Amino acid sequence: MKIDVRNISKSFGYFPALNQVNVTVPSGELVALLGPSGSGKTTLLRVIAGLETPEYGNVLFGDTDVTEHPVRSRNVGFVFQHYALFQHMTVSQNIAFGLRVRKTSKTAAAERVNSLISLMQLDGLGNRLPSELSGGQRQRVALARALAPEPKVLLLDEPFGALDARVRQDLRRWLRHLHDEIHVTTVFVTHDQEEAFEVADQVVILNKGAVEQSGSPDDIFDHPANSFVMDFVGNVNVLTGHMDGYGSYFHNLVLPDKSPSIGTVPAKVYIRRQDISFAASKDKTPFIEGVITYARRVGLVVHAVFQLSNSTTSIEVELPFDEWQSLGIQVGASVVAFIKRAQVFPVLEQAS
Amino acid sequence: MTMEHFAALTGAQAETAPRKAKNPLPGFGLSIGYTLTYLGILVLVPLSTIVFKTAAMPWREFWATISASRAIAAYGLSFVGALSAGAINCIFGTLLAWVLVRYRFLGRKLLDALIDLPFAVPTAVAGIALTAVWGPHGPIGEPLNNMGVQVAYARLGVLVAMVFVGLPFVVRTVQPVLDGLSADVEEAAATLGAGRVRTFFAVILPHMAPALFTGFALSFARALGEYGSIVFISGNMPGRTEITPLLIMTKLEQFDYRGATALAVVMLLASFAVLFMVNSIQWKRKSHSKSFATVPRVRSFLKG
Numbered sequence: 247m248k249i250d251v252r253n254i255s256k257s258f259g260y261f262p263a264l265n266q267v268n269v270t271v272p273s274g275e276l277v278a279l280l281g282p283s284g285s286g287k288t289t290l291l292r293v294i295a296g297l298e299t300p301e302y303g304n305v306l307f308g309d310t311d312v313t314e315h316p317v318r319s320r321n322v323g324f325v326f327q328h329y330a331l332f333q334h335m336t337v338s339q340n341i342a343f344g345l346r347v348r349k350t351s352k353t354a355a356a357e358r359v360n361s362l363i364s365l366m367q368l369d370g371l372g373n374r375l376p377s378e379l380s381g382g383q384r385q386r387v388a389l390a391r392a393l394a395p396e397p398k399v400l401l402l403d404e405p406f407g408a409l410d411a412r413v414r415q416d417l418r419r420w421l422r423h424l425h426d427e428i429h430v431t432t433v434f435v436t437h438d439q440e441e442a443f444e445v446a447d448q449v450v451i452l453n454k455g456a457v458e459q460s461g462s463p464d465d466i467f468d469h470p471a472n473s474f475v476m477d478f479v480g481n482v483n484v485l486t487g488h489m490d491g492y493g494s495y496f497h498n499l500v501l502p503d504k505s506p507s508i509g510t511v512p513a514k515v516y517i518r519r520q521d522i523s524f525a526a527s528k529d530k531t532p533f534i535e536g537v538i539t540y541a542r543r544v545g546l547v548v549h550a551v552f553q554l555s556n557s558t559t560s561i562e563v564e565l566p567f568d569e570w571q572s573l574g575i576q577v578g579a580s581v582v583a584f585i586k587r588a589q590v591f592p593v594l595e596q597a598s
Numbered sequence: 599m600t601m602e603h604f605a606a607l608t609g610a611q612a613e614t615a616p617r618k619a620k621n622p623l624p625g626f627g628l629s630i631g632y633t634l635t636y637l638g639i640l641v642l643v644p645l646s647t648i649v650f651k652t653a654a655m656p657w658r659e660f661w662a663t664i665s666a667s668r669a670i671a672a673y674g675l676s677f678v679g680a681l682s683a684g685a686i687n688c689i690f691g692t693l694l695a696w697v698l699v700r701y702r703f704l705g706r707k708l709l710d711a712l713i714d715l716p717f718a719v720p721t722a723v724a725g726i727a728l729t730a731v732w733g734p735h736g737p738i739g740e741p742l743n744n745m746g747v748q749v750a751y752a753r754l755g756v757l758v759a760m761v762f763v764g765l766p767f768v769v770r771t772v773q774p775v776l777d778g779l780s781a782d783v784e785e786a787a788a789t790l791g792a793g794r795v796r797t798f799f800a801v802i803l804p805h806m807a808p809a810l811f812t813g814f815a816l817s818f819a820r821a822l823g824e825y826g827s828i829v830f831i832s833g834n835m836p837g838r839t840e841i842t843p844l845l846i847m848t849k850l851e852q853f854d855y856r857g858a859t860a861l862a863v864v865m866l867l868a869s870f871a872v873l874f875m876v877n878s879i880q881w882k883r884k885s886h887s888k889s890f891a892t893v894p895r896v897r898s899f900l901k902g
Contacts, residue, residue: 297785317788324789330782334804343800344790388786395791 247308247398247431248273254293254303256286263289264300265455271399271448273308276425276432278442281452282478287435288403290452294433295401296320307398323392323430327404329384331376337387338363338372344395362390365424382413389421393428402434406441418445439479443467451475473591476516483561487590489513494590497534497554503590512593519564521587522552524573533582536561541577543567552583645866651859663860668836669845672861675756676822676842677868683760684818688810691768691817698769699776713769716762721826728759729831751833756841759827764817771813775806808880815876822869 249271256264264286271277279287292298294305296317304313312320332340338359345355363372366386376384385405392400405421406414422445425432436442442449443463450460451474458478459471470476477484487496490510494503501515525533539560540551548570550563563583575581652660663669698710716724732739732749739749749755779802787797825843832839842865849858 295789297789317785318791318793320789321791322789324786326782326786328780328782330780330786332783332786332801332804343787343792347791347796391786391790 248306249294249399249431249433250304250306251290251294252304252306254290254300254305256289256293256298256300262455264293266303267452267455267457269450269457269460271431271433273431274429275447276422276434276445277448277450278446279433279435279450279452280437280439280442280478281458282437284454285452286455287437287452289455291401291403291433291435294399295322295324297324321395321398323395323397323400325385325388325392325400325402325405327407329376329388329408331384331388331391333376336373336375337368337379340376340387341390341394343391348395358394362394366390380413381409382417385409385417389424393430397430400430400432402432404435404437407436414441421445443479451478453478470516470589473514473516476589476591481519481562481564483517483519485515485517485559485561487513487515489590489592496588496590497557497559499534499585501585501588501590503588513590514593516589516591517561517585518587519549519562521585522561522563523565523569523584523586524552524563524575524581525584533584535580535582538575538577538579538581541570541575543570552581555580648859648862648866651856652863655856655860659856660860663857664864668840669842669861669864671837672840672842672845673864673868675753675840676865677872679753679756679760679841680818680821681872682757683764683821684814686757686761687764687768687817688814691765691813692772692806692810694765695769695772695776699773713766716764717766721763721824722830724762725759725827725830728755728762728827732758732831750831751835751839753832753839755831755833756828756839759831760821760824763824763827764820767816767820768810768813771809771816772806775809776802779805811876811880815873818876819869819873822865 249269251267251269254264254267255262267286267290269277269279269290279290281287289298293300296305296312296315300313304311306312307320332343335343341359341362342355345358350358359372363369366389368383368386368390371379371383376387379387385408389402389405402421406417409417418441421434434445443466446463448460449463449466451458451466453474459466459475461469466475466479470479476482485496487494487501488510489495489503494501494513494515496515534554536552536554536557538550539553540549542549546567547564548567550565550570552561552563553559554561561583573581655663694713698706698713719727729750730736732742732755734740734743734748734750736750742749747754749758783801783805784797787801792800823843825841825847828841829844832841832844834840834844836845842861846858846861846865849855849861
């Protein structure tokens with residue numbers, strides 16, 4: 247079931263949580279709403295579910311306008327960050343709740359519950375209470391409960407936010423796997439860009455109640471629409487340069503990006519930590535010279551800080567440990583750095 | 599580590615006694631000692647004198663006292679009244695707690711403070727006030743009287759006084775539990791297709807049940823022991839509106855100490871039985887469902 251969010255606006259008192267938001271979720275896809283806290287992503291999810299009433303705009307499921315439909319008749323599956331399981335009910339009773347409400351026959355309900363229990367890898371836990379489960383198990387019960395009545399759309403609000411890193415990683419892959427199996431249109435909210443990029447078919451980036459960019463993960467990563475997206479996605483160095491109608495300039499480098507405006511304007515140059523490499527000799531161009539002021543190995547990568555010569559500007563660099571070792575660079579050494587990729591945005595835009 | 603190493607290690611460890619776990623809280627021995635002494639002096643000793651006093655009574659005299667028709671009518675009024683008052687307070691106390699927890703309105707704090715008044719007001723004052731309001735010439739009593747419903751100086755009056763004194767218990771036990779129930783549990787029920795009534799009975803009520811049982815027990819116990827306010831409103835007609843505590847008082851005034859203690863023993867055993875029953879229902883529930891984990895309240899717009 248395709249979800250169409252059209253011109254939704256919603257405010258809490260004087261705080262505008264959503265401002266004319268348009269989002270389309272194609273049928274059967276898995277879409278992530280990504281943004282910092284306060285960006286309106288959870289509010290948008292709750293508007294789709296019917297848990298919040300938008301002041302303006304419409305929500306469509308397929309061709310049906312559901313804006314005025316109450317939550318309980320929208321047939322959505324909603325998974326809450328803190329699970330929101332019914333504490334006095336067992337795992338099976340929790341999963342069966344939506345089926346009981348819909349007066350599904352007992353045998354059909356039991357069958358559905360059993361199939362969900364095995365799908366969610368909760369075998370043998372059917373008679374446990376939520377308080378007797380681990381966080382990851384609770385979240386799987388919440389997911390099973392949401393899926394039991396075969397919802398038209400599945401909505402997840404920071405589903406892995408309350409779990410520890412390892413469990414989160416597992417559940418993330420597992421959710422992707424699950425979605426490939428059942429193909430229900432899914433929207434999930436996260437503030438973790440890695441999570442969004444790993445799981446989703448499409449990512450919608452929200453900031454201050456508005457959509458900054460939406461597209462496939464690759465598209466967003468390779469072609470960020472603006473400086474906010476660039477800054478938010480990935481660990482970037484934000485440097486000052488300038489640009490004119492011919493190119494953009496940073497330090498002694500010339501980068502291919504051009505300003506659409508005439509004349510010289512200040513610009514922000516965004517360079518990802520992974521898009522810089524070092525060399526001992528100056529055999530490649532363009533290069534910049536400087537000194538390594540900090541380096542620390544973190545597992546398979548090295549985090550280093552590179553300070554430009556004749557400047558106070560520092561650039562953070564992340565490179566594979568193998569590469570670092572083969573270069574034989576030490577802290578304090580003068581090196582040559584190559585910039586593999588950079589994004590430049592004129593500062594005018596930054597004012598918004 | 600090879601097997602030999604492992605064996606050597608456990609062998610060395612086996613020679614010394616394993617360390618005992620230390621509890622950071624004060625010792626069990628000390629705390630239970632204080633508890634028992636305290637309970638003994640304050641509760642058990644006074645109550646047991648009632649039993650001892652009665653034990654001196656010949657069995658036939660005891661039986662004749664406790665099974666007199668006037669006494670049986672008094673037990674009936676006391677227990678039926680207190681149980682009904684407990685039940686009524688469960689319904690309206692829950693409603694009050696709900697309103698106080700869920701809604702923000704002008705005068706909420708005042709209403710909240712008002713709930714405790716039945717605790718604080720001297721019972722005689724409450725009795726006089728209730729009689730004035732519900733009496734045949736009172737602002738509520740008169741219209742009711744015209745409709746043929748007599749409240750003051752009738753059994754209904756006893757119930758009114760019992761409901762009055764027991765009200766705070768249910769509100770104060772249910773309030774914190776409702777406060778701790780996060781909104782997302784109700785929202786979850788709604789997304790699963792449940793209507794409001796269903797959400798209340800299937801999700802909220804079971805969550806409140808333990809607190810409701812406790813509130814009921816407290817309210818019942820308070821109503822059963824209430825004396826001061828009831829004697830004003832009931833009219834104290836033997837066999838009709840006379841409660842057991844009043845009958846005991848009457849016997850004391852007639853210097854029939856043994857008769858008074860005999861009735862007291864019946865009250866004591868019966869109320870103990872009721873409270874024990876309520877508690878055992880609670881224990882059953884607890885062993886079935888472990889303590890409820892409290893879920894932090896989530897404000898969606900703050901989270902983004």
